Amino acid sequence: xxxxxxxxxxLMNGFGIAFTLNNLMFALLGAFLGTIVGILPGLGPAxxxxxxxxxxxxxxxxxxxxxxxAGIFYGAMYGGSTTxxxxxxxxxxxxxxxxxxxxxxxxxxxxxxxxxxSAIGSFIAGTLGVIGLTFVAPPLxxxxxxxxxxxxxxxxxxxxxxxxxLGGTSILKGLIMIVLGLLLGSVGLDPxxxxxxxxxxxxxxQEGVDFVTLAMGLxxxxxxxxxLEKELKTELVTKKISHLWPTLKDWGESKWAxxxxxxxxxxxxxxxxxxxxxxxxVSYAVEKKVSKHPEEFGKGAIQGVAGPESANNSAxxxxxIPLLTLGIPGNAAIAMIFAALLIQGVQPGPFLITExxxxxWGVVASMYVGxxxxxxxxxxxxxMWVQLLRVPYAILAPIIVLFCCIxxxxxxxxxxDIWVMGIFGVIGYLFRKFGFEPGPMILAFVLGPLxxxxxxxxxxxxxxxxxxxxxRPISGSLMGxxxxxxxxxxxxxxxxxxxxxx
Amino acid sequence: MKKIKKIGWLLxxxxxxxxxxxxxxxxxxxxxxxxxxxxFAAGGSTDVLARLVAKFAPKYFDKPLVVINKPGGGGxxxxxxxxxxxxxxxxxxxxxxxxxxxxxxxxQKLPYKTFEDLTSVCRLSVHSILMIIRSDAPYxxxxxxxxxxxxxxxxxASVSTKAGSVDISxxxxxxxxxxxxxxxxxxxxxxxxxxxxxGQTDCGxxxxxxxxxxxxxxxxxxxxxxxxxxxxxxxxxxxxxxxGYNVVTVGSVKGVAAPKGTPPEAIRYLAExxxxxxxxxxxxxxxxxxxxxxxxxxxxxxAKYMKEGFEQYGKLIKEFNIKLE
Amino acid sequence: MTGEKKIEKWNRISGFxxxxxxxxTAWGSTSLSMGKFKHPxxxxxxxxxxxxxxxxxxxxxxxxxxxxISPTPLWFQRTWLxxxxxxxxxxxxxxxxxxxxxxxxxxxxxxxxMALIERLKWKTILSISVGTTIVLYLIFAFFLEVPLxxxxxxxx
Numbered sequence: 001x002x003x004x005x006x007x008x009x010x011l012m013n014g015f016g017i018a019f020t021l022n023n024l025m026f027a028l029l030g031a032f033l034g035t036i037v038g039i040l041p042g043l044g045p046a047x048x049x050x051x052x053x054x055x056x057x058x059x060x061x062x063x064x065x066x067x068x069x070a071g072i073f074y075g076a077m078y079g080g081s082t083t084x085x086x087x088x089x090x091x092x093x094x095x096x097x098x099x100x101x102x103x104x105x106x107x108x109x110x111x112x113x114x115x116x117x118s119a120i121g122s123f124i125a126g127t128l129g130v131i132g133l134t135f136v137a138p139p140l141x142x143x144x145x146x147x148x149x150x151x152x153x154x155x156x157x158x159x160x161x162x163x164x165x166l167g168g169t170s171i172l173k174g175l176i177m178i179v180l181g182l183l184l185g186s187v188g189l190d191p192x193x194x195x196x197x198x199x200x201x202x203x204x205x206q207e208g209v210d211f212v213t214l215a216m217g218l219x220x221x222x223x224x225x226x227x228l229e230k231e232l233k234t235e236l237v238t239k240k241i242s243h244l245w246p247t248l249k250d251w252g253e254s255k256w257a258x259x260x261x262x263x264x265x266x267x268x269x270x271x272x273x274x275x276x277x278x279x280x281x282v283s284y285a286v287e288k289k290v291s292k293h294p295e296e297f298g299k300g301a302i303q304g305v306a307g308p309e310s311a312n313n314s315a316x317x318x319x320x321i322p323l324l325t326l327g328i329p330g331n332a333a334i335a336m337i338f339a340a341l342l343i344q345g346v347q348p349g350p351f352l353i354t355e356x357x358x359x360x361w362g363v364v365a366s367m368y369v370g371x372x373x374x375x376x377x378x379x380x381x382x383x384m385w386v387q388l389l390r391v392p393y394a395i396l397a398p399i400i401v402l403f404c405c406i407x408x409x410x411x412x413x414x415x416x417d418i419w420v421m422g423i424f425g426v427i428g429y430l431f432r433k434f435g436f437e438p439g440p441m442i443l444a445f446v447l448g449p450l451x452x453x454x455x456x457x458x459x460x461x462x463x464x465x466x467x468x469x470x471x472r473p474i475s476g477s478l479m480g481x482x483x484x485x486x487x488x489x490x491x492x493x494x495x496x497x498x499x500x501x502x
Numbered sequence: 503m504k505k506i507k508k509i510g511w512l513l514x515x516x517x518x519x520x521x522x523x524x525x526x527x528x529x530x531x532x533x534x535x536x537x538x539x540x541x542f543a544a545g546g547s548t549d550v551l552a553r554l555v556a557k558f559a560p561k562y563f564d565k566p567l568v569v570i571n572k573p574g575g576g577g578x579x580x581x582x583x584x585x586x587x588x589x590x591x592x593x594x595x596x597x598x599x600x601x602x603x604x605x606x607x608x609x610q611k612l613p614y615k616t617f618e619d620l621t622s623v624c625r626l627s628v629h630s631i632l633m634i635i636r637s638d639a640p641y642x643x644x645x646x647x648x649x650x651x652x653x654x655x656x657x658x659a660s661v662s663t664k665a666g667s668v669d670i671s672x673x674x675x676x677x678x679x680x681x682x683x684x685x686x687x688x689x690x691x692x693x694x695x696x697x698x699x700x701g702q703t704d705c706g707x708x709x710x711x712x713x714x715x716x717x718x719x720x721x722x723x724x725x726x727x728x729x730x731x732x733x734x735x736x737x738x739x740x741x742x743x744x745x746g747y748n749v750v751t752v753g754s755v756k757g758v759a760a761p762k763g764t765p766p767e768a769i770r771y772l773a774e775x776x777x778x779x780x781x782x783x784x785x786x787x788x789x790x791x792x793x794x795x796x797x798x799x800x801x802x803x804x805a806k807y808m809k810e811g812f813e814q815y816g817k818l819i820k821e822f823n824i825k826l827e
Numbered sequence: 828m829t830g831e832k833k834i835e836k837w838n839r840i841s842g843f844x845x846x847x848x849x850x851x852t853a854w855g856s857t858s859l860s861m862g863k864f865k866h867p868x869x870x871x872x873x874x875x876x877x878x879x880x881x882x883x884x885x886x887x888x889x890x891x892x893x894x895x896i897s898p899t900p901l902w903f904q905r906t907w908l909x910x911x912x913x914x915x916x917x918x919x920x921x922x923x924x925x926x927x928x929x930x931x932x933x934x935x936x937x938x939x940x941m942a943l944i945e946r947l948k949w950k951t952i953l954s955i956s957v958g959t960t961i962v963l964y965l966i967f968a969f970f971l972e973v974p975l976x977x978x979x980x981x982x983x
Contacts, residue, residue, distance in 0.1 A: 040966075050544055050571060053553065148702035149686075172890070176845060176883045183852060183876050189575055192664050192687055195859055195869040207574050221917070228909040228944065272696060327715045328696050335545030335692065342550050342792050343557055349715035394945035395955055398937055401913075402963060405920060410973040418921040426914060434841045453689075456867045460686045461703065463656050464865030 010353075011134055014361025018369050023067050027366055030068035031373045034075020038091045039083055040407065045076035046332035053340055062344040063362040069337050070320070070363065071370045076333075077276075077316050078122060078374050081309055085114045086385060087400055089220045093211060093446040094276035094312035097284045099219065100439055101297060101304030108300050111389055113246040115382045117254050117302055118309040119375055120246070125262035125310035126371035129317025132266050133324075133364055138350075141325040144270045149457035150468045152273070154478035156451045159278040161485060162285035163440040171489070174440045181441035184209060185448025192456055204416040212411050214445060216404035217421035218438045222428020224397050245382075246302070254306035257287050261310030269315025272322055272330035276315040277446055283311035317367060323348050324360055531768045532565040537593045538758075541580025541602075543573040546690050547629060547711045548597040551756055551794055555596075555626065555776070558785045562778040569596075576663050577602035578612055585614040589761040591768030595620065599628075599755025601666030604812050608819050609665060609826045621764055622808060624773045625757040625799035626780065627789070629709035631671050631728040632739065633659075636701055637720050644725045644745050647705065648679045656682040660697040660706040662690045665826050667754045668707040670819065671728045677822040678747040698722065709754060710735050714793035729753060735795050751818065752811035756794075757804055773801050838891035845884035853877030912944050928978025929968070934960045 037048045049069045080091025085102035105114040164174035187198045188208030199205035261283040269275035287307040288297045297304050322328040327349030329335035341348050346359055353360045408421045431438055462468035470476045540552045556567040572580030584595040603616050641647040651657040661668045664687040676683025688694040691712040698706030716722040724739045728751045742749040780798040789796050862868030916939055924932040937956035941947050967973045
């Protein structure tokens with residue numbers, strides 16, 4: 001009990017630190033920068049934090065610099081969903097799922113509610129995440145350590161199979177897209193063996209295809225090319241833009257999605273590597289399964305936005321846990337924060353909470369503050385964003401194309417990437433014509449390397465025995481869920497066929 | 503609309519006349535910020551070292567040091583970028599002496615010549631290779647580990663980067679001890695530490711800076727180090743050699759290099775200033791806190807050291823018949 | 828979304844394309860070492876994926892074979908023209924940008940796009956092209972300091 005009291009006191013101290021004018025200012029700055037970074041293609045939160053690191057030394061206190069960097073991190077999450085909803089271009093991998101229903105909502109004139117519920121859901125999820133962090137961080141982090149290669153493999157396969165639910169109406173086509181995405185992910189230098197795969201002699205492909213290039217091409221250019229077929233003289237959204245804010249009805253439909261998403265995101269987000277992406281996938285799948293109107297999904301179901309957006313935000317909060325409690329960075333942006341801490345003489349690890357409680361609790365409190373700031377920043381901007389959709393598509397389309405080109409170019413400063421993007425643009429266009437959804441493909445692309453790595457590492461550890469995936473408790477349970485999931489799907493499909501016959 | 507058109511034209515003309523870049527007169531070195539390229543991901547031990555040096559640099563350098571991460575290809579991509587950059591001393595490679603410099607060339611051809619296309623500036627630190635085990639493992643010393651391992655079909659070791667210095671050293675350990683040592687590669691030091699802390703493998707190979715907090719937390723125990731003599735940062739840890747296993751390496755060396763053709767005055771300037779940083783008391787203490795020893799060595803000595811280290815790895819590979827699978 | 832029934836013929840075509848990709852993948856993977864189960868090599872997963880693709884595409888072809896409904900054509904009345912133009916202008920951008928530099932190429936891109944594809948009024952085209960080029964330049968080159976190509980005129 002005294003432990004709980006101690007934590008509460010720590011948190012209060014943390015708030016005291018977070019609410020200083022200096023720290024508040026930097027939290028706002030970070031959130032603002034992060035949002036911009038999330039919206040603009042090409043630059044990611046990790047790169048931004050890296051650029052700002054030297055600045056962070058001058059700020060002085062390590063707490064302040066982490067507060068700013070955490071702001072950037074969260075802001076990027078928010079910004080990424082903005083482009084997903086407005087123009088169907090995912091800002092980062094965790095926002096891909098948001099594209100599906102978010103963009104459909106925008107097309108129906110409901111961009112405002114989509115953006116709004118996304119912001120609100122993210123806020124609630126982030127807050128729940130911080131609460132979780134406060135109270136269950138250490139034991140949860142220990143649990144996360146038990147995740148080794150076999151567990152990651154099982155989890156990733158489970159996530160990918162859930163992505164088949166994103167494949168529109170045809171699970172077969174969804175599976176095909178997943179396989180294609182996995183193959184695309186293996187293009188380039190194989191890190192484990194050093195062999196070069198599927199590059200056809202193009203040196204530029206040695207690092208593999210970049211996510212930004214694929215996303216801009218498949219989603220951005222592909223969508224525009226598809227829309228060019230119709231002579232859209234007017235705006236993209238011809239339906240009158242109804243409410244700017246989510247209605248009470250929207251709220252009622254989404255609130256449980258938000259709660260579920262928060263939990264899913266929190267627990268999966270703790271796992272180093274891939275947490276936010278997988279959690280958004282799982283959240284979408286859960287919402288679709290739990291919904292009374294699953295046929296709405298893919299056409300603008302608000303739960304399809306509320307759930308995944310909440311999931312990826314609480315995953316972002318949760319990804320700080322391994323850093324703060326074990327000293328293990330879970331993804332690139334957190335790794336930068338890790339480096340920044342080290343340089344300022346702070347050792348993230350199990351002793352952080354006792355040695356530098358000001359840093360630990362200051363960070364935790366500021367995460368809460370950062371989330372609140374983002375809500376305050378973003379909600380008013382919803383109106384502004386929605387106006388963007390009013391721009392005649394004839395003008396908007398080439399501008400979006402340019403954005404994609406520059407964004408892609410800014411990653412590696414090479415025109416080659418623009419070509420690759422163009423090719424994927426054509427592919428994305430053809431996919432839409434032939435009735436394939438690009439969503440599962442890009443998700444498989446992102447998760448593919450993790451899947452393969454884990455598979456090979458696991459087999460090395462088990463000396464070739466595939467049983468390792470089943471006789472370890474966590475991996476075994478995940479595989480069990482996987483099997484149940486597959487059986488369930490088969491059952492449903494068969495039942496549909498039988499009912500058709502009779 | 504007419505007015506807008508006029509303004510539009512005016513602006514267009516202005517923008518065309520805008521920044522015609524002034525060719526800067528560049529005779530004093532350094533004339534602009536110096537790029538320190540780290541060919542690994544952010545947050546790793548090399549990256550942290552670079553950023554720490556950059557933090558102290560303003561005291562001794564006339565222009566700031568900017569750290570740039572260019573991961574990929576096990577370190578080759580970023581290094582190649584430096585090799586191909588303009589040899590004016592403003593682009594430097596941080597991490598000279600890492601696995602892809604001393605080990606990889608023994609196995610495969612790199613797109614550049616490590617010793618000819620790069621000029622040594624100075625050495626900053628050496629990251630020794632440690633064998634670590636979990637504190638709750640059923641073995642507590644190297645000898646116990648070997649005895650335990652002999653009874654099993656294989657022994658796993660988590661390492662960063664396939665065919666890196668750690669990987670090769672551990673394969674050598676496997677050969678000398680007679681254990682079937684299977685190295686499981688992860689993406690960099692941080693991931694491999696996570697693996698051993700989580701007990702995914704039987705032992706792990708890491709640098710002191712990667713595990714210092716875990717040693718303090720008594721989760722991990724280093725049981726041997728692959729050096730000629732004991733590492734001063736962790737003097738209680740015996741060398742493999744002392745224990746009877748002749749695995750001796752220079753570890754993973756962290757130095758600075760410039761592309762071939764960089765003017766000697768620039769190299770001299772850089773080496774001098776880096777030396778000053780290495781003599782700064784605060785820097786030394788900060789390095790100590792993160793588990794990295796400050797080990798400065800000047801240009802020509804360092805070049806010699808690199809050659810020796812390279813040959814030593816070559817010998818190790820030959821002696822133990824280590825192959826890339 | 829087009830009804831599933833109407834695109835059966837296209838499913839067959841896409842199925843065949845995918846089948847070819849699957850075979851090529853599996854074939855290509857064999858040249859990469861596959862390793863053994865104990866020690867999977869780089870060709871391990873791609874080969875497996877190639878096989879999966881072959882199976883899935885065969886299922887797709889099989890399912891579409893049974894239904895011989897006359898499909899809606901994919902393109903009609905030259906709807907393919909505008910997307911093709913779009914692609915062409917994009918290709919132009921990629922080819923020319925490093926020669927002419929960002930500012931000029933972007934400007935020309937916008938001009939051509941709005942003129943050819945959308946056929947807007949000249950006044951609109953010019954003002955938007957100029958304004959957008961400037962704004963984009965300011966955001967990316969100035970504010971974010973992204974290195975953009977300067978072309979042989981060294982603009983920027």
